[in-house]
Structure formats: C-alpha cells, structure tokens
Amino acid sequence: MKKSPSVTLQPQAVRRIAGRYPFGHTGDIARADDGIQPGEVVNVKGPDSTRIIARGYFNPQGATPLRLLTWRDEDIDLKFYRARVKAALERRAGHITDTNAQRVLHAEADGLPGVIADQFGTVLGVQLRNAGVERHRDLIIRALRDETGAASAYERSDTGERRKEGLELVTGTLWGDVPGRVEFFENDLNLHFNPMDAQKTGFFLDQRDNRRLMRTLVRPGAGFLDVYSYTGGFSLHAAKAGAKAVAVDKDNVALGALEGAARGNGVQVGVRWGDALEQLTALEKEKRTFGAIVLDPPTLAKRRDDVPRAKRIFTDGAARALRMLEGGGHLLISTCAHYIRVDDLLDAARVAAAEADTDAEVIAVTYQPADHPHLLSVPESLYLKSILLRRHA
Numbered sequence: 264m265k266k267s268p269s270v271t272l273q274p275q276a277v278r279r280i281a282g283r284y285p286f287g288h289t290g291d292i293a294r295a296d297d298g299i300q301p302g303e304v305v306n307v308k309g310p311d312s313t314r315i316i317a318r319g320y321f322n323p324q325g326a327t328p329l330r331l332l333t334w335r336d337e338d339i340d341l342k343f344y345r346a347r348v349k350a351a352l353e354r355r356a357g358h359i360t361d362t363n364a365q366r367v368l369h370a371e372a373d374g375l376p377g378v379i380a381d382q383f384g385t386v387l388g389v390q391l392r393n394a395g396v397e398r399h400r401d402l403i404i405r406a407l408r409d410e411t412g413a414a415s416a417y418e419r420s421d422t423g424e425r426r427k428e429g430l431e432l433v434t435g436t437l438w439g440d441v442p443g444r445v446e447f448f449e450n451d452l453n454l455h456f457n458p459m460d461a462q463k464t465g466f467f468l469d470q471r472d473n474r475r476l477m478r479t480l481v482r483p484g485a486g487f488l489d490v491y492s493y494t495g496g497f498s499l500h501a502a503k504a505g506a507k508a509v510a511v512d513k514d515n516v517a518l519g520a521l522e523g524a525a526r527g528n529g530v531q532v533g534v535r536w537g538d539a540l541e542q543l544t545a546l547e548k549e550k551r552t553f554g555a556i557v558l559d560p561p562t563l564a565k566r567r568d569d570v571p572r573a574k575r576i577f578t579d580g581a582a583r584a585l586r587m588l589e590g591g592g593h594l595l596i597s598t599c600a601h602y603i604r605v606d607d608l609l610d611a612a613r614v615a616a617a618e619a620d621t622d623a624e625v626i627a628v629t630y631q632p633a634d635h636p637h638l639l640s641v642p643e644s645l646y647l648k649s650i651l652l653r654r655h656a
Contacts, residue, residue, distance in 0.1 A: 281316050302397055303398065320395020322393065324429050345406040355634050377391060394428045414439050415442075481504040489557050490556065492512045492521065493514065497559070499532065511534075547587055556594050560576065564600040565602075573600065588654045593626070623654045628651075
C-alpha cells in the first residue's frame, strides 16, 4: 500500500469517528501532515496511537474537512469503489418494484461520501459533491459503469456543496449517448425529464412510496391538490386513479414537463404557476375543495436555526390546506430537511388545525424508501419525513 499522509484527531473526536460516524469537522482535527492536497486519502489516527482508526478524504479548505470511507486499513482504489457500488445494488435487489428507476448510491449511507447516483432505465445520473470524489472521479465513474451496466450517464455536479469545497460546477455527458429526454416508468405511468434542465439528478425518486400511498386514498372524481408539485409525480398518480388533480409550482419548466407527461399518460392535470402560499390563498378564496392534498416543499431548513421559520411556513400552508380539505380527506405533509423532525411537522400541523378550526387524525408517519437508506451511524442520512393526516368532518 502506498504510504498516505495522516490526520490526528482531538481526543473527544476519537470515539465518535471510531464508531463509524463519517464526518470530521474542523474542531475534531488536532493536526494534519503538511502538504495534503484537497481530497487526498489520509490515515486517521488518535492522539496517543499510531493505529489507523479509519481512512478517508481530507480537504483542509473544506467546510467539513474529513470524510471517512473505511474503518479498515485498505486501499482506496478501483476494487474498493466497485465493491461499494456492487454492495449498494445488492442491498436494493428485490426491494424496489414496479419501476425501472432507483437510487444506486446515497452518499454516506452507502459508504461513499459525496456520491449520488440515480438510474433511470439504462441511463445514470451522477453527482460528485466533494474534493475527495472529484480527485477520484475516474475510478468512481468506471466503477459505476462496470457495476450498473448503464448504457449512458450524465453528470449534474452543479450543487452548492461543490462551491464549499472549492470546486467548479460541472455538468455534461460521462459516457454513452445521453438522450435529451430520459424516460422511465413508475407503476403504470410513463415519466420523463430533460437531464440538463431538471433539478438535481432529474427526478425525486424518494417520494415514490408516498406517491403510491396517496394514490390508494384518491376518490375518483374528487379534487387532488399537489402543492410544490415540481413535475407532478403525485398529481399524475392521482389523475391516473381518477382524481381531478391540480398542481402548484413556481418552476415553469417543471410544470411544462408535467403537462407533457399528463398528455403522454392520457390524463388531465390542471397547473397553477406561482408562490405556493399565495396560490393556496387564491384557491381558498375561490372556495375550492379537495379530497386529498400534498404539501411537499423544497428544503426549508438547511441549518438548525432555520427550523422555526420552516415550521411557520408548514403551519401557514397546512392551515390553508385543511380549510379546503373535505371531511374525511387526507393531507400529506413532507419535509426533506434533516433538521426538521417528525415532531416539528406534528407541532406545525397541530397549530394549523386549530387555525383552521378543525381536528385531524394522524394516519401514518413515513420515511424515505429503501433505495435512500438511513444508516444508523449517520443521523444525517435520515432526511425525508412525512405525516399523513385525515381531517375530521
């Protein structure tokens, strides 16, 4: 094995990182060898030992300088990356059904910090988010190509995380002939997106289980409201089940894609462009009612300090939604923010119900699906939380 530089931990960080927590923050680092290049693989040691505790990427300039890969003394090479991709695919085998799209790699939760990979049929979408995976991009891309068998792949490494790592934003083709329209199916719906215009890697696969759940609650002919719809996955499922679906979003490109998908699937979905809360107020003034409503905003709390403001937005939206929800109707409230807890959603909904002068029953609490794993040692890997409510008459 090639000799690697070393990083020594502060005493208080040893137990946490030895317990397989994959992040080492600035305050966790006692000292680092001179000359370590951004993203270089380092040996991680305790203050009083030469024993290697772990190995990982180190970026002295990064917001999170240390990202752990392994707790064994092993080479970080093509064999290592192929094994990680293969293991991730094996964990998903048999768990993702009635679709040909899944998340292949979910960053730290699959043992590869900073790598997101989503597969849609034979096309792979990839994000590389930190200096370590950027330094090893050729190995990682080769491992993904070898293990997934994808005919083509594109990159959407244009996230804010890269800027924090001192990296340029990168998009484009990785291999093969990437189509301008990536197509896949989910249940009986044929879906598509433009890989260079869409958000993130193209489609929000993490709401798959919730889309199916809400579809089972649709009453044919009843109204269905999809707030913060993006390309309307919830709306399309509801319309296919016979609901009169309406989607609300401020992304015109996404709403255009939704309208195209609706035509392609032989259903109708009404679209309303604009701010979600403003559109909810307008719909309420129009005295619209719905049998089911989804509130699924983008990340509202990127830091813990953002939580109070986020809860207020959830409360305002849920109060408007509950006033338009028919008795016995269902409201799904989702968050994709790690810092927002289930209890925060319940608190916001409780206040909203009082403001709407009604009550509601908690029917279910749901989390992210099996291809977006929540690893016990990585609390941050639990991010998607949803509560399903049924309004009292």
